[in-house]
Amino acid sequence: MPTPWPYRFTQNAKSTQSSAIRELFKVTANPEVISFGGGLPAPEVFPIEAFKTACDKVLTTNGPMALQYSNSEGYAPLREMISRQMDSFGLKLGLDNILITTGTQQSIDLISKLLLNNADRLLVEDPTFLGALQIFGLFGARFTTVPTDSDGLQTELLPEAFRSGPQFMYVIPTFQNPAGVTLSLKRREALITLSDQYGIPIVEDDPYSALRFEGETLTPLLALDAARLGTADGYAAGNVIYCGSFSKTLAPGLRLAWIAAPPEVISKLVQIKQGADLHTPIFVQMAAYETLRDGFLEKHIQKIRAVYRERRDVMLAAMDEHFPKGMEWTHPAGGLFLWARLPEGMVSAELLRTAIKMNVAFVPGNSFFAVDEKAGERYFRLNFSNMKPERIREGIRRLGQAIGEAHKV
Numbered sequence: 001m002p003t004p005w006p007y008r009f010t011q012n013a014k015s016t017q018s019s020a021i022r023e024l025f026k027v028t029a030n031p032e033v034i035s036f037g038g039g040l041p042a043p044e045v046f047p048i049e050a051f052k053t054a055c056d057k058v059l060t061t062n063g064p065m066a067l068q069y070s071n072s073e074g075y076a077p078l079r080e081m082i083s084r085q086m087d088s089f090g091l092k093l094g095l096d097n098i099l100i101t102t103g104t105q106q107s108i109d110l111i112s113k114l115l116l117n118n119a120d121r122l123l124v125e126d127p128t129f130l131g132a133l134q135i136f137g138l139f140g141a142r143f144t145t146v147p148t149d150s151d152g153l154q155t156e157l158l159p160e161a162f163r164s165g166p167q168f169m170y171v172i173p174t175f176q177n178p179a180g181v182t183l184s185l186k187r188r189e190a191l192i193t194l195s196d197q198y199g200i201p202i203v204e205d206d207p208y209s210a211l212r213f214e215g216e217t218l219t220p221l222l223a224l225d226a227a228r229l230g231t232a233d234g235y236a237a238g239n240v241i242y243c244g245s246f247s248k249t250l251a252p253g254l255r256l257a258w259i260a261a262p263p264e265v266i267s268k269l270v271q272i273k274q275g276a277d278l279h280t281p282i283f284v285q286m287a288a289y290e291t292l293r294d295g296f297l298e299k300h301i302q303k304i305r306a307v308y309r310e311r312r313d314v315m316l317a318a319m320d321e322h323f324p325k326g327m328e329w330t331h332p333a334g335g336l337f338l339w340a341r342l343p344e345g346m347v348s349a350e351l352l353r354t355a356i357k358m359n360v361a362f363v364p365g366n367s368f369f370a371v372d373e374k375a376g377e378r379y380f381r382l383n384f385s386n387m388k389p390e391r392i393r394e395g396i397r398r399l400g401q402a403i404g405e406a407h408k409v
Helices: 011-015 020-028 048-066 076-089 104-115 130-138 155-162 185-198 221-229 263-274 282-292 296-322 348-357 389-408
Strands: 098-101 121-126 142-149 169-171 202-205 240-245 257-260 337-341 379-383
Touching: 011 130, 048 282, 076 098, 076 221, 076 257, 076 282, 098 104, 098 263, 104 130, 104 202, 104 240, 104 257, 104 263, 121 130, 121 155, 142 155, 155 185, 185 202, 185 221, 202 221, 221 240, 282 296, 296 337, 296 389, 348 379, 348 389
Parallel strands: 121 142, 121 169, 169 202, 202 240
Antiparallel strands: 098 257, 240 257, 337 379
C-alpha cells in the first residue's frame, strides 16, 4: 500500500496555511456578496484599450522577440523606465540595480531565498501583509514583531527588537497593508539610522505609494539610505532592498513587479530567479512598456487616485453613519485599505460568520499578526478600492447591522 502523500511533505510545507483572503474568494464568488476582503484594484480603471493597442504593436513590430525566451534580468527599456521613475527621489539607478519579477510575491520569495536560512529570525510590523507571512513561513522563519500606530512602525522599540538577531526587517512604509498607515518622515530617518547602526537590512515593500490622495509624498527608504551613504548617483551599497509593483497602477493580472537594490544583490537574485521561472514573461514586459511610455502612467494614476479617493470617502462616511460607538478605524491618506477595531469583547472571525449571512465580507485581523494571532481578534481589514460607491454604502450598512447583532450576543 503506498504511503499517503502528506507523510512526504516537509515540515515547513505542513505548517503552511491557506491565505485567509484566497479562502474568502470561495465565498465572495457569489455576486450577491459585497466583499471588502481582497486587495483588488477597481476593474473600471484598468487601461484595457491602451493595453490592447500596445499588445498589437508589440506583436506586429517585434512578435518573434515577444514570444521567445529572454534574459532573466528583464526587458531593458522597461528597467530604464523604472529607473527614470526613481529620479524624482534623487536616485540615479542603472540597469544593474533593477530586476523585473513576476509580481511582488515573487520578489519577496526571491529575497527570502537570498537572505533566509531555515528557522532564521526576521522582524516584521505587527500587523503586516499576510501574503509575506505565508512566504516567510515556508522558510520556517521565526518572527520578532514591532507594533504600529498612526505614524507607522514604532521605531523607538527597534533597538530591543534587534537584540533577537533578525536576518532582515520587512516593512511597508506607505499606506501599509493592512492598517493603511504611513511611516512618518521622522521615523523613516530613524529606521535608516538604526538599520545602519545594527547592520540589519531592510526589505521595503512599496506597492501603494503612487496612490496618494492627500498630503505630501514621502521619500522611500531606498532613497533615504542612498542619501545617507552619498550614493544616490548609482545605488552601489546600502541596507535597503526595494520592491515596486505595477499591480496597483496598471493591472494585477499582469503579475509585473521589480526589485531595486545594489548590483551585487541583483546579480545573485538573477541567479535565484533563473531557478524559479527563468524570466518574467517578456511579452507582458514589452506590452507594459508600450502602454506606459510617453507619460501615460502619470495621467493614468491621476484617474486612479480620483476614483479611490471618492470610494475611501464614501466608506468612511458610511462607517460614521452605521458603525456603533466604541469602534475605531484608520483614515488612510491613500492606498487600498483601512483597519477597524471592534468594541471590547467582540471577535472579528466570529463577526465574519454573521456578516456572510448578510452577504458582506471582510478579512479578520488575526491573519495579519505573525506571532500572537489573538492580538488581532478585535481587528478587521476593509478594502475600499474594488466596490463602487453604492455598493460600499450598502455593504457598510449590512456590516454595521451585523456588528450590532453580534454585539448583542
